[in-house]
Structure formats: structure tokens, C-alpha cells
Amino acid sequence: MNNDLHAYPVRAVKGVTPAKAKELEALSIGTVADLIEYYPFRYEDYHIRDLAAVKDGEKVTVQGKIYSEPVLQMYGRSKSRMTCKVYIDPLFISAVMFNRHFLKDRLHPGQDIVLTGKWDGRRLQLIVSETELPGGSSSQTGTLQPVYSITAALTQKWMRKTIQQGIVQFGALVTEVLPVPIVDKYGFMPRKQAVYRIHHPDDAAEGKQARRRLVYEELFFFQLKMHAFRALQRKRADGVAHEFDNEVVRQFVRGLPFKLTDSQKKVIGEILHDLKQPYCMNRLLQGDVGAGKTVVAAAALFATVRAGCQGALMVPTEILAEQHKKSLDKLFEPYGVQVGLLTGSATDRQRRETLAALHMGLIDVVVGTHALIQDDVLFRKLGLVVTDEQHRFGVNQRSVLRRKGMNPDVLTMTATPIPRTLAITAFGDLDVSTLRELPQGRKPIKTYALGHDKLDRVIAFIRREVLEGRQAYVICPLIEESEKLDVQNAIDVHVQMSHAFPDFRVGLLHGRMPTQEKDAVMNEFKEKRVQVLVSTTVIEVGVDVPNATVMVIYDAIRFGLSQLHQLRGRVGRGEHQSFCILIADPKNETAKERLRVMTETNDGFEIARRDLELRGPGDFFGTKQSGLPEFKLADLMSDFETMEQARDDSADLVADPGFWTSADMLPLREFLQREQILDGEQLD
Template sequence: MALSLFHMPISKLQGVGPQKAEELHALGISTVGALIEYYPFRYEDYRIRELSEAKDGEKITVQGTIASLPVVQRYGGKSRLSCRVTIGATLVTAVWFNRPFLKDQLVVGREITLTGKWDQRRKYMTVADSEFPDRGTLKTGTLQPVYSVGGNVTQTLIRKLIDKALTQYADSIPELLPDDLLRRHGLMSRAEAISIIHRPENTKAGQEARRRMVYEEFFLFQLRLQAYRALHTKKTDGIPHAVDNADIREFVDRLPFELTDSQKQVVNEILHDMKQPFAMNRLLQGDVGAGKTVVAAIGLYATIKAGHQGALMVPTEILAEQHVRSLSRIFEPYGMQVGLLTGSLSDRKRRDVIASLQMGLLDIVVGTHALIQEDVFFRSLGLVVTDEQHRFGVNQRSILRRKGLNPDVLSMTATPIPRTLAITVFGDLDVSTIRERPKGRKPIKTYSVKHDMMDRVLGFIRKEAQQGRQTFFICPLIEESEKLDVQNAIDLHAQLSQSLPELAVGLLHGRMTAAEKEATMGAFAAGDTDVLVSTTVIEVGVDVPNATLMIVMDADRFGLSQLHQLRGRVGRGEHQSYCILIADPKSENGQERMRAMTDTDDGFEISRRDLEIRGPGEFFGTKQSGMPEFRLASLIEDFDALELARDDAAQLTALPEFWSSAVYAGLREYLARDANSREEPLD
């Protein structure tokens, strides 16, 4: 879009005064360019069809002749207008609600076009729209765009304004894509595609126009990522870790378990990157309990042996404390020191940790957002690991990276997505995937039950406790809410303590102090507590191998990936584990999630279904991951176009002439504009 159109206030368009401009601003339309790119989300089909083609309950447009005098019935301030209409050889009853003013126009023998819902059994049509051919028509025979509107901005107004803007400025819409890409993929021009999207002549033209703009959206997104890779990776300004393979083999051999083939593969990929003179930027994804932490530990060991320090940033203090315990067990035999830095440390302890980092007395620091505060410095930061990377914003991760001189970065996530989609969406990252589970892990048996089965659930808890096993019991809330009729942790803790007097029932939630959480989790991990009632504070990373039962109250209130994360808290020991989801059977989306959870325990399949149910914006966490909200494109439906655009962008940015030739000047200007808008200059 020409910069001038995006700088041209919407008030410059004829018919848009100050008040209309303000109402359009509320929809995110402040310029003429933004109006032209305000695409419809669907179309109303006003093309005339034969009645015989219509399915029962379908919305259809038909043409006929009025066959009887109209009748108006009034009731409670509302009205029902009806008459008979002959459509082909069928006599149909046409009904309009609350439009008595049409009565005088319904003259026997007059032709009429009806659009409405067809009831096949009763030969009855509920009319949404009607027109008379003898007056000339506005909609009949067309596909009418439907826009997202609100306030005083109606469909009629937005259609009229877009039509006016296209008539006046269509010639000012420049082409962004190079001619060779247009020819290679058989794409129409940008101006033509935008015009057709707003005013499609037929379905085929609309599909071709959408194909063109979907490809462009993906291509421009990928161009940013690939340009970043071309300019910022493979530079010799990273830390080439001098890693001795014999040291690594010895370290791995002394681990208390054998690595899976999948773990070995990703370790090799990470160590290969760490040896290079450019900074690693790798995403490690794997299912819950797939063994990502031990892979990260091998990377941290490599950076320490090469004379540097490592940092592990995690989203919660509980998880940070757990990682410190597990990493200390691994590294202490080698004389390597692991420290903790969280917001709840006392000032004195915090000063000690920061000083130890600066002097190089600490080899590894594990922490929360406290790691990225201004006064935290390292002697020599060699590797940054972020756990559950989607929980941290792009800026937060880059601040930690700047604590060193281009350290290697390993981002981990237990929300796996198909590798091809991960490579495409996180285009600035290399992707490693752990597909196998650690040997000896048994699949978790998952059941979905109604609330009235609570007595049986309690019996199951007793049975597991008698065998020395423990139970997680998760609630969506900490305390009772007036707005939500769902179970809360405090009340449930009281109820279970009464219902299970022979068992020790603990309580864990986010409002407790760090010391209280530590004591509660410590008691549960030590086996002193049989049942732990908790909110989702335990969702990520908490490891209690003796816990075999995960019960989630009001499970329909949780997202699919979140339920899978919770399920992953059990099944970490040698015994069979179970997940029981207590859900409302009337919740349609909830039941869809319950079916997915009981059908499979494969995190990649779970995330695919989650992507379908929630959509990409919420799934990826648009604000967190830098994932854009595409106007037309769908990450699921248009995946082939996404891969195509990625390949094209990667090939183009690898060409020296892309950075110098006049042919690509428009795309370079786009990149410069985009970088400036995000305050991330590309040079």
C-alpha cells in the first residue's frame, strides 16, 4: 500500500466528517489505506438459484411472483407479514417479521426476489431481504461483502465508503511483489486482488484474489524473518565454544538414565551450533516429560567447560526452585555452582548472587524475570536457556541475551507444534524436536466424567493412597467468585480434608509466599502430603514421580494445551498414572477438548487440535511471540501457501542482488518501514 494512502486521514474521503471519522477510528480505520485493507470476513450470496437446489434450513436467494394478498398479524408490539409466492412450480409461504411497511408493495402478480431461510417441509421461507426487479436491484445476482462493524458504522456505510475509496484510489495501490514471483505463482496484481476481494464478481475470482493476498501476507511476514536471519545470523560475532566431545560423552554416561535417540539427535544439533563462531538461536520443543531439561543441562555443561556461564530463565518461582535442585544434583559432583535469582529473595541474598555472577563464582543462575533487571551482570555469559519460551515476550528474551556478548540462545517449549509449522512460524529460529518419551514411561490413562461422579473419584484417590501414591487436584480459581460458578481451591481443600480425614491434604496457590509454596511443595514431594489441592501454579515443570493421579475440576474451563500440561505432572515414575477431567457436559467447546484429551496423549496431536479450536492468535500468544494477526490468511487452512512463501522469502534474501537491485527496492523500503515501526533497525 502506498505510504501516501496510509498517511491520508480517513476524513479526506468524501462523506466522512469528524463524527464518522471518530467512529471509524474505533474500528482501527484511521487512514484511507487502512479502509481499503479492511477486508470482509465473509460474503452474503445473493445469486439467484433454483428452489430445488436448496437444502432444508439453508439461506437462499430465489425469484418468483406474488400469488396472494399479504396478511399482517400484530402481537406485543411486533408484527408478522406473510403472503404466498409462486417460485417455479412451487407455492411458497413468505414471512417477514417486523416489516409491516412492505404490505402495500406486495401486489399480486408482481415479481419479487427473496433471500431467506428455507423450510423444505413446510414450504416456508423466513425472509431476511427482498427486492423488486421492476425497481432495479442493488444486491440480486451478487456476492455482498460482510464486514466487522460496530456502533453507528453499518454494513451499508462501510460498503459505500470502501466502494468510494476504491473508485477514487485503486490506481494508487502499488505492487509490492516482484514480477517474477507474480508470474511464477500465477498471481493477479495487488490492485486487482484488493478490488475483487471487496467486489467479487463470482466465487472463482474471489478465491483467486484471496489466494494472491494470502500469499502476500505470508510472504511479507516471512521476508521480515528471513531478512533478520540473513543480516543477524551466521556472523562471526558469537561465542565459539571449545567443546571436547570426550568430556560431553563422560558427562552423559554419568547421568542416572540413558538418553533416547531423539535426545541424542537434538544434543548433537545444539553442540554443533555452540561450536560455531556465530550465535545459536534454537528452539527446542518436545512433549511434556520428554526430557528437555537434561538436554539443556548438557548445553549448560558445555558452556561451563568452555569457560563461560549459563542462565536459565523460567516463568515461575516454583519452577526456578525445582530447576536449581535438579541442576545442583547434576553439577555439584563436578564442582560447578548453581544459583537462584527470583523476586522474593532478600536484598542481601540478591546482592550476593549478583556479586557472585559478576565475579564468575556462579557457573549457572536459574531465575525468573529477576534475571533481566538492570543491575544483573555476568562475568562471561555463554548460553541463555528460556523454559516455556512463549511465556516471555520477545523483548524480555532479548534483554537477557544482551547481558552477554552474543551468547548462544536455546528456547524450550512443552507446547509442541508440527515441526514444519514451527520452522515456518518461528522463522528466525532453528528448530530441534524431541519426539520420543524417556524409556519406561507408561502412557497416562485419561477419563472425562461429570460432577456427580465425585464419590467414585474420592474412592479412586483412597485406592491410590493405600498403595502409597499421591494425587494432584486442580481448580481454576483460588477463592469463590460471584461471577463464575466453578470450584475454587480454598473451598475444595476444606471439603477434601473433611471427606478424606485419613489422608493429608495440602493447599497450593499463587497468593502464598515463596516460603509457604516451598514448604507445601516440599511436603508433597517428600510424600508427607497425600493430596495436593492447587491452582494452575503447578502447571509447568513440577516433578513428583510418586504422584499418579491428576484430577482437574471444571476441566471445560481450561485450554487444551493447558490440560495436557497438567496431565504431564503425573506419569513421571514407574507406576501407572491417571488423569480424570471433571467437566460440564453442556459446554460444547469443553466437550470437544475432553474428547481430544481422551483420544490421545500425543502433545503434537493435542496442539494441532488446540490450534483448530482456539485459532493461531491465542494459541501462539500473539503479544508474546511476535506472531501477527493475519487479515485474511489462516495458519491452518493456508499452510501450503505459508511454506511456499517461506521458501520464496528465504531464496530471495539469500541473493546479493536483493540487497542492491532496483527491482527489489520496494521490498527493501517495506522492510525498513517495518523495522522502524518496531524500533528494530535491520542494519
């Protein structure tokens, strides 16, 4: 018998038919290991309780005696409602059972009965979901029953039975995977016992102990991969060791039209040090909106070009790509660095010319969107890959670009400040650099939350700012269910604003417009020929118009905190005081709290922390492709302390030379082998 549970298909478990195996496959259960490690997300409590302590609407299990014959009402051939009086000391209650008419002949006055259902204290009524009579074959009274995420074609009863069968058949193969010193250090339950008890706890305390052990294990193996990857990556030294003169880069920095902040200088130093190393740089640059990440990236790209390599900068939108191209052209022109642009809207001729120049090395730095990762994009010598707003690209998209060079250095940038809770999780294999300061002269943006009934005041305020020579954004929410609705929303608001400001030019921008039309509108706004720009969130990232001082966001509660902060960051980029006005009529406390946070702070890191608390890590990046791991049991908020313990323990292990040779550590090295970490596979 093979000792690896992953070697046995789930069909090997008795009772799993081909049809059931297909349903399990939809839950990513393909092996016996997947089945046994498919953990419940909660438990149903079937312990007998006193009705006096039960709240209305709560599910409860009670024990009593049937007092009256059941009364049955049929609706059609199969639907029914049956009621009977049950004495549950000291109350007489009505037990109501829907579509359970088959029980009528089995329920008799004086008979003991256990009922589970939803309690209605006002009516003294229990809506029964389960019944248990004396002599029943499978009593669950007095137990905690696991509840699993399942498809419509499976039942909880079948899932419980099947997982139990898997444990009975293959439980002997569940072996200890954590080093003995770690098990002893935390007093963990043995693995075999934990796997059994997570599915079948005798009580809540035992379930918690099993979960504690398995959560640590899950986080430990995640962190072990990260630390082993970094250790091996540096040991292999198979990256590009860029050779450039630091003084040349210093001259470039001194020639910039503005003074760098201390944060920017420090981060550029970290990146230049990494570029000269023989291993691949894998660095995350995070900074608040407007902190100057692009200039840092420009210095890194300049150093790469001076070392004889090419650089690539991938951004999520064409508007942003064109903006970065213009910025880099201006910065690099005195040094003869050639910058190319590659986006989806390029003509066939433009694309052919750019691809040829890139392949021949005539383009030093290329800026582009997803168009950069097409198969026909070839570099002469790609040395540095920079991705901006990295969470907008899927894991696969980022790795495709990286593979276009021979282990190029990688710099990922984000203006969504990531709380430490997430940074060591989603980016545990990266070195993290942070820009905390804003450039000199930036004034904090004043933020206000107003109801829709104050719209007249908002319009008057916009008028005042525009008459003083400023400009304003008016943002409409993206409605994901229907992009037509989104466009219509923006068009309606554009009409309203055009009526409100007949003496100003009011522009319209949304994602359904052709690229050339979007560019024309954006350029008119930049050149001050449009005073008020009505837009969807297409302007969320990176668009830079220093003269814009007003940001009005309609239906602000439709957005997460981090997105509101990103939108707010489109203003406050010039010398004048800027304002953000959030228009919303919040109906719930979470929405009110979001607005309150926005009006109280401009600190993106504090906003990110609160956003994580309010929305949870799953929605934090707004995309399932963010690279965030999906843990079976662990929760990034409540289990953060365990994550830190697992990180420290795995780091200590990997740093010990004995880890790589000791027989005791063989199971952990085999795990890394299965995960292809020992083969030099890049982590994503």
C-alpha cells in the first residue's frame, strides 16, 4: 500500500461513484488526501438546550414528549404542513413540520422525541428541520456535526459519511509532518488525531485544538515554501548581475526636475544594490497615492539600460501606459534612452515596427499593457520587469512577461498600501520597500461626506473652483452587473452637469469609448479645455492633472476604502488646496464607517488597514487573481499571530544547514520537491 494519500484517487473511497467523483472534482477534491483535508467551515450543535436561553430565530435542539396527535394538511400530491403539540418542560409548544407527512403514523402522544429547528418564542413554535425518535439508527443528539461547503448535487449527510469512510479506510496513512520540536513547543495534538477531530470533535474545545494544530501546519508549509525559495534563489545566483556606474545613476537623479524625498533615495539605493547581485531581485515597492513610485522605477530602468539590458514596464490601462511613456521620454531624452510603447490599440504597422525595434535592441525601455505578454513580443536582452498596480494583473500574466528574459530582475509596484498582515502573506517571497513620505508641497486633501440632498451645494462649490481656474472630476460608480448601466449612469450625470454648467465645457469618459476618443477627452482635460470631467473609474489609476482640485464621487458607498483613496489621489497633485466630496446616503453601519474613515485620514496605510478589517482579505485587492493564497482553514485576520509564529519557525529551519541534509527533515524536503521549489521553479 502506497503511503502517500495523494496517490489514491477519491474513487478509492467506498461509496464514491463516478457521478459523485465528478461533483467532488468541482470542489477541487480529486484524491483521498483532498477529501480527508476538506475541512468543515462550522458545526451544527445538537446538544439539548433549555428553550428559556434560546433567542428568536436561533436553531436549537430540544427534547420533550408528544402531547397531541399530529394534524396534517396536504397541498397537492407532495407538499404538506403537519403540526402537533409537544411538552418541553415547562412549555407546551407547537412543532411545525413541512413536507414530512411520512412521519404522521410514527408520532403518538406520550412518545419521547428530539426536535431540531428554528425557534419562534413569540408564537411558542418550532419550525422543525430534523426529528429523532427512540430506537433511531443514527443518533446525532448531543454531538457537534460538521458543515461543509458543497454543491447542490451533494448533501451534508453524504459528505459527512464519505469523509468518515475515507478516514476509516485510509486514516492509518495520516502521518506526522511537523518536526517534533515544533509539535512539542506548542503542545500540538498529533496530526492523525487532529485530522479526525476537526471532522468529529467531542466538544467545541476539542474542535478548537484540532483547528489550531491544522492552521499552524497550513501556514507553516506556506511560509516554508517562501523561505526555501528565497534561500535557494540566492544560492543559485542565476540572475542578471547588472554592471553600471553608480555615479552615472546619481547624475540622472541630480538631473531630475524635482528633489527626491528621503524615502525615494533610500528605496532607489535598495534597488540598485539588488540589481548588482547575481540573484534575481524580487521586490515589492509600495507607496501611498502620489508618493513618487514612477520616479523610483525610472531610476531602476535607467540603471538597467546603462548595464546593457532592456527594461519593460507593464501597466493596467492604455491611458496610464501613454502617460508613463511621456514621463519617461522627458526624463530619459537627455541620455539617449529610447522608450517604446506597445498597447492593444496600436496599428498593425506600429506594432510591427515596435516589435522589430525591441527584438533588435533599438528600444531600451518598453511601456505597455497586456499587449506586452503576447507570444510575438521578443526582447534582445530583458533585464528588468516592472509591473505597476500589480494586483490588476493575474499571476499568469506577470510570470509570462518575466519568462521573456533569462531570469530578469522583478520590481512590482502598488499604490494600494498593503497592511503588514497581508504583505508577509501574499508577498512573503518578496523584499518590500515602502515610500512613506509625499513629495514636498503636497497639501492634505480635505474630504467631506454629504447626502444626495446637498447636491446643489456641491455644484455651487464646483462652480466657485472652476471660476478660480481649477478643474473638477465627477465620478460615477462602476456597476459590474451591467456595463450598459454603468455607461448610462455616466451619460445621465454628464447631461445633468452640462445643464448645471452651461458656461463650462463638461467632458465624458468611460470604458466603452474607443481608445482614441478616451485619449482625446483626457488630453483636453489635461490642457484645461475641459473644466469638469464626468467619468467612471477608468481614471482611478495614475492619471495626473495637477490643476484638478475637486473630486466628487457619486454613490461612494459602492466602493471599498482603498478604491475611494485611489480616486481621491487624482487630485491634490498641484500647489492649490484640493477637496474630495463623497456623495452617499448610507443605510448600514459598515457604509457609514467607510465614509467616516475617509473624512478622518489621508494616510493610505491606515485606510488599507481599516479596509482589510471591514472587507476581509478576500476582497481587499478586488480580484481573485491577486496571488493571495486560498487557505483551507487559516484566516489572515484572526490567525495572524499564528502566521508570524509559522514564519519565524520556518525561517529558523531553512537557515540551519542541517535542514538540507538531516534525515529528520526529509519529509519537509520532499514537500518542497513536490512543490517544485527545489527545481528552481519561480514562485507566484
